[in-house]
Amino acid sequence: MPPLPRPNSAAMTQGPARAPARSMLKAIGFTDEDLRRPIIGVAHQWIETMPCNFNHREMAEHVKAGVRAAGGTPVEINTISVSDGVAMGTEGMRASLVSREVIADSIELASRGHCVDALVVLVGCDKTIPAGAMVLARLNLPGLAFYTGSIAPGVHRGRNITVQDVFEGVGTHAAGRIDDAELLAIEDAACPGAGACGGQFTANTMATALEFLGISPAGANAVPATNAAKAQAAVAAGELAVDLLRRDVRPRDVITRASMENAIASLAATGGSTNAVLHLMAIAHEAGVALELEDFDRIAERTPIITDLKPTGRFVASDVHAAGGLAVIAAELASRDLLHAEARNVDGRTVAEIAAAAERSDAAGDVIRSIDAPVKASGGIAILRGNLAPDGCVAKVSGQEQTPFSGPARVFDGEAACYAALEAGEIAPGDFVVIRYEGPVGGPGMREMLQVTGALQGAGLGGSVALMTDGRFSGASHGRMVGHVAPEAAHGGPIAIVRDGDRITLDPVGRRLEVALSGDEIAERFAAWSPPPPRYPGGVMAKYAAQVSSASAGAVTSIFSP
Numbered sequence: 001m002p003p004l005p006r007p008n009s010a011a012m013t014q015g016p017a018r019a020p021a022r023s024m025l026k027a028i029g030f031t032d033e034d035l036r037r038p039i040i041g042v043a044h045q046w047i048e049t050m051p052c053n054f055n056h057r058e059m060a061e062h063v064k065a066g067v068r069a070a071g072g073t074p075v076e077i078n079t080i081s082v083s084d085g086v087a088m089g090t091e092g093m094r095a096s097l098v099s100r101e102v103i104a105d106s107i108e109l110a111s112r113g114h115c116v117d118a119l120v121v122l123v124g125c126d127k128t129i130p131a132g133a134m135v136l137a138r139l140n141l142p143g144l145a146f147y148t149g150s151i152a153p154g155v156h157r158g159r160n161i162t163v164q165d166v167f168e169g170v171g172t173h174a175a176g177r178i179d180d181a182e183l184l185a186i187e188d189a190a191c192p193g194a195g196a197c198g199g200q201f202t203a204n205t206m207a208t209a210l211e212f213l214g215i216s217p218a219g220a221n222a223v224p225a226t227n228a229a230k231a232q233a234a235v236a237a238g239e240l241a242v243d244l245l246r247r248d249v250r251p252r253d254v255i256t257r258a259s260m261e262n263a264i265a266s267l268a269a270t271g272g273s274t275n276a277v278l279h280l281m282a283i284a285h286e287a288g289v290a291l292e293l294e295d296f297d298r299i300a301e302r303t304p305i306i307t308d309l310k311p312t313g314r315f316v317a318s319d320v321h322a323a324g325g326l327a328v329i330a331a332e333l334a335s336r337d338l339l340h341a342e343a344r345n346v347d348g349r350t351v352a353e354i355a356a357a358a359e360r361s362d363a364a365g366d367v368i369r370s371i372d373a374p375v376k377a378s379g380g381i382a383i384l385r386g387n388l389a390p391d392g393c394v395a396k397v398s399g400q401e402q403t404p405f406s407g408p409a410r411v412f413d414g415e416a417a418c419y420a421a422l423e424a425g426e427i428a429p430g431d432f433v434v435i436r437y438e439g440p441v442g443g444p445g446m447r448e449m450l451q452v453t454g455a456l457q458g459a460g461l462g463g464s465v466a467l468m469t470d471g472r473f474s475g476a477s478h479g480r481m482v483g484h485v486a487p488e489a490a491h492g493g494p495i496a497i498v499r500d501g502d503r504i505t506l507d508p509v510g511r512r513l514e515v516a517l518s519g520d521e522i523a524e525r526f527a528a529w530s531p532p533p534p535r536y537p538g539g540v541m542a543k544y545a546a547q548v549s550s551a552s553a554g555a556v557t558s559i560f561s562p
Contacts, residue, residue: 006039022035038073039116040067040120041074045081045103047080049081050125051193054194056124058231062235063235066235075116077110080106081128082125082127084125093448098444100127107131111135117142118142118244119141120238123148125203129145129203136251137255137287140250142244144217146237147210147221149194149196150316150318151196152226163197167453167458198316200311202273202276204317205272208326209267209280212326213262213283215255216346217240217347262343268299268381269305269329271379281293297511305376323361323363323364323367324358324361327358328359328368335371382511386514387515391493395482395513396473396477396481402509406503407431408503409503412435414436415449419451422455422456432468432506434467436495439488439489439493442535443471445541447472449471452467468482468513470484486552487550490531491531496529502515503515
């Protein structure tokens with residue numbers, strides 16, 4: 001077999017002139033033999049602030065073992081992460097979406113700066129997953145993304161629970177429906193160990209999408225974080241990265257228009273997080289694939305929801321693994337020609353081959369339905385426009401009947417004001433809650449609203465109010481919700497001039513979001529409007545606000561489109 005290529009690292013480690021570099025690398029344990037092999041970056045986001053990435057150091061060792069076994073030399077790269085669940089409802093939540101860009105940029109810098117030949121990006125928490133795919137597409141080095149797995153469900157009073165139950169428990173507690181002891185018991189039980197949030201929230205939605213996108217090895221992402229098979233999958237990922245280098249298979253060979261549509265189909269079929277719209281738009285941007293908001297609407301409309309997963313269903317990600325994994329979902333979708341079967345995975349197989357090899361377990365019928373008996377006839381998101389969202393917005397409809405809702409506006413400039421009103425009992429059935437100045441620029445950082453949506457559910461208002469925002473929702477959020485309203489308030493979007501009492505109508509079937517104001521009335525209000533001053537005068541948040549694109553374009557800061 002010919003020697004492995006070293007397209008980048010040879011310039012760093014080969015020849016007399018590189019003796020200083022080799023000397024420094026030998027100081028930390030690398031040998032001459034190590035430095036004659038290709039350098040494979042193993043990037044991860046271990047951080048002691050969350051369970052989501054807590055197994056990254058351990059999994060990185062397994063990936064590195066696979067790289068060495070296949071003839072490469074692994075080099076570990078570490079970067080940051082921000083936990084949505086921990087930061088939710090605080091000023092820190094503004095950092096979450098910003099971290100997606102920082103993670104991608106920092107892995108890019110380390111990989112370019114140290115001339116890696118190929119790259120494995122371990123991903124776990126919400127923003128790390130799209131960031132990993134973004135940097136792979138941007139660098140276009142042979143490589144893959146490896147999801148380090150979902151957390152096991154907690155058990156409370158004989159039923160499985162997740163962090164979603166804790167957020168909703170806060171609202172239930174505020175409404176006086178449970179006491180302090182019960183809330184503490186839920187808190188103590190919900191998160192039993194390492195791994196990303198267990199429902200089909202943003203992390204598992206994106207982990208699913210990355211397998212359907214083809215940039216994660218088929219069968220790897222569904223294995224839970226603490227399952228014994230995860231280590232074996234990590235070793236295989238390291239071996240595969242070296243093989244991709246040998247065959248010169250690059251991310252943009254895999255991330256195509258067809259595979260992007262497959263990823264969107266997986267979002268729809270699993271009733272996944274609305275955040276996937278932002279993240280898939282961002283990945284497409286980095287890969288140079290043209291993608292529009294309406295592509296999500298078109299694909300979701302034709303794709304049934306076939307999984308019964310939280311936040312609206314009964315099961316969690318570990319149940320999907322027990323049911324046979326994501327290949328079972330692919331097989332159901334492929335049976336109705338809802339996937340591009342010729343699209344390839346980094347493991348070399350086509351979607352058709354992956355689907356044909358699926359092994360459905362006896363328990364799969366409860367977790368993953370037959371496409372002939374779906375949970376719902378169409379996917380869980382809808383793209384709306386109208387005089388409140390000329391550039392579009394995303395409605396989560398997986399847990400709601402698609403019937404129009406109309407109500408008087410209850411307007412809040414920021415999430416905190418809304419949460420305070422909710423705690424004070426000032427939001428009533430029939431209200432249309434509006435939370436603005438939480439967009440990519442206005443936040444900045446486009447905070448998620450799980451604290452509010454969880455409290456609404458816990459207070460028993462989830463089915464009787466609607467909520468719209470230029471911010472985001474957690475994948476654990478459910479109810480009648482519209483997010484990513486664009487243009488955002490800080491950029492002069494119509495959401496900025498809505499007042500208490502204005503009648504707002506949400507029509508998922510008609511794909512409209514409207515306020516009962518004429519064009520002249522809207523213009524008159526704008527004549528008296530001015531944007532608020534920036535929240536941060538300097539630092540990374542100000543830099544982000546100055547660079548970030550609209551949510552309708554994925555809220556990206558990269559100005560380079562390949």
